[in-house]
Amino acid sequence: MSAQAVTIALSGAGGQIGYAALFRLASGDLLGPKTPIHLRLLEIPQGVSAAEGTALELTDCAFPLLQSVTIDTDPNVVFEGANIAFLVGARPRTAGMERSDLLSANGGIFGPQGRALNDHAADDIRVIVVGNPANTNALIAQRNAPDVPAERFTALTxxxxxxxxxxxxxxxxxxxxxxxxxxxxxxxxxxxxxxxxxxxxxxxxxxxxxxxxxxxxxxxxxxxxxxxxxxxxxxxxxxxxxxxxxxxxxxxxxxxxxxxxxxxxxxxxxxxxxxxxxxxxxxxxxxxxxxxxxxxxxxxxxxxxxxxxxxxxxxxxxxxxxxxxxxxxx
Ligand code: NAD
Ligand code: LMR
Structure with a gap:
């Protein structure tokens, strides 16, 4: 008998890590061979086309566990009912960028994502932040999600x-x-x-x-x-x-x-x-x-x-x- 379906959100779905993660998530590497999965992909407008390409390939894999794949640029939509969130998309440091510019740019991403998780995710949400600077991005998201228990926010080491x-x-x-x-x-x-x-x-x-x-x-x-x-x-x-x-x-x-x-x-x-x-x-x-x-x-x-x-x-x-x-x- 199948387990209850789990909704997995992933930001930065059109990027490299997204491409390396999504097929494994859809094939059951995370939750085993009996748990159906809904994938919710978050991108910025420039990344949507790449995420759409990945979604086409996911369909072409005909993964038995994969129930649905949706793509959106609004974290409030993507995190609706999410049980698990991989926050991968982040603003990379570019030439001439000061550390404060990098933190500020990422604050503009992880603050709103934290609030969206707070307002829309499922009660059992678990979050892992991968996008750098991962620990502090996780802190920003966590502090912007006051209704989610703090320990549900983690970063990748x-x-x-x-x-x-x-x-x-x-x-x-x-x-x-x-x-x-x-x-x-x-x-x-x-x-x-x-x-x-x-x-x-x-x-x-x-x-x-x-x-x-x-x-x-x-x-x-x-x-x-x-x-x-x-x-x-x-x-x-x-x-x-x-x-x-x-x-x-x-x-x-x-x-x-x-x-x-x-x-x-x-x-x-x-x-x-x-x-x-x-x-x-x-x-x-x-x-x-x-x-x-x-x-x-x-x-x-x-x-x-x-x-x-x-x-x-x-x-x-x-x-x-x-x-x-x-x-x-x-
Ligand atoms: P990438 O540039 O290939 O992909 C990033 C994707 O994120 C892009 O498609 C981009 O459009 C998207 N994105 C940017 N801002 C976004 C936002 N606000 N919402 C949703 N999507 C957004 O990068 P990558 O190789 O996939 O790496 C992603 C991040 O992971 C980087 O910050 C990288 O430094 C970090 N990283 C962390 C670890 C770790 O161990 N913690 C290891 C490797 C990489
Ligand atoms: C890594 O540890 O591989 C990354 O965090 C490196 C980076 O700067 O993206």
């Missing part, structure tokens, strides 16, 4: 987490599924802290399995700058791996993380690990009964403390900047 797993597994020469206990802390930016203090590789502490100087030096830089490495190699930012990570994040949120394991999620802080309340920062997290829970009780040594604090300081600066621009209601 699962891509950083997956990168951290893949790069560690390659260094230790083990399969990826023998790596666990990695945490990405902080912002989805080069200040992020990929932390191997509690990581396990093939049953042993990661810091015994690889050179600890590499783990606390070149490794951190490699993971944190992987997005830039990909832009340089591909000529555009990561798309398939970003879509894959966003789907991993949402699937784990809905269906639960594997027993005794955790992943990395940017979510509103409850003050854990000294991260100021409300800041959308990346933590070690498990999904239990459909809700993210921050993993508690990890020891944080001086090296980790300094790196977590540095990334959190960047997030506080971003919050102050969007506050000063009037993008988050007090």
């Amino acid at each position: 699962r891509l950083d987490h997956n990168r951290a797993v893949g790069i560690l597994a390659a260094e230790a020469d083990v399969p990826v599924d023998s790596v666990s206990g990695i945490t990405i802390w902080g912002n989805h930016s080069i200040t992020q802290y990929p932390d191997l203090s509690h990581a396990i590789v093939a049953g042993s502490p990661a810091l015994d399995m690889v050179d600890p100087r590499w783990a606390r030096g070149a490794y951190i830089e490699r993971v944190a700058k992987r997005g830039g490495e990909i832009i340089e190699a591909r000529g555009s930012s990561s798309a398939a791996s970003a879509a894959n990570a966003a789907i991993d994040h949402m699937r784990d949120w809905v269906t639960g993380t594997r027993p005794h394991e955790w992943t990395s999620v940017a979510l509103p802080s409850d003050g854990s690990y000294g991260v100021p309340n409300g800041l959308i920062s990346s933590f070690p997290a498990r999904s239990v009964n459909g809700q993210w829970e921050i993993v508690q009780g990890l020891t944080i040594d001086q090296f980790s403390r300094e790196r977590i604090d540095a990334s959190v300081t960047e997030l506080l600066d971003e919050r102050e900047a969007v506050n000063a621009l009037g993008l988050i209601p007090s």
